[in-house]
Amino acid sequence: MGRTLEQALTRLREFDAAHARPEVPVSMQPARRKLVMEAGQALWMFVVQREATGLRDSRHIMRTYNVPSEVQRCMGLAPAPSKPTSK
Numbered sequence: 001m002g003r004t005l006e007q008a009l010t011r012l013r014e015f016d017a018a019h020a021r022p023e024v025p026v027s028m029q030p031a032r033r034k035l036v037m038e039a040g041q042a043l044w045m046f047v048v049q050r051e052a053t054g055l056r057d058s059r060h061i062m063r064t065y066n067v068p069s070e071v072q073r074c075m076g077l078a079p080a081p082s083k084p085t086s087k
Helices: 002-018 026-052 059-064 069-073
Strands: none
Touching: 002 026, 026 059, 026 069
16 A cells, blocks of 8 residues: 555656646646546555554655645545536
């Protein structure tokens, strides 16, 4: 789970580095939001795994992996359901 979190955070950081501007263009915001949500899901899974083994303090994870606050805020949120496509 730790490696999955590392990979998700790396993808988010690489996206941010490639689009280094004061604000992400509107056209790129959905892609970035998806990366944030994926990192939040990976963080949630890692925290749950650690807590299941008795490691209840997640502050160590946040510091060690340098988890952005926006990823922490979406930890454990279910992804939005996809919109049905019209045929």
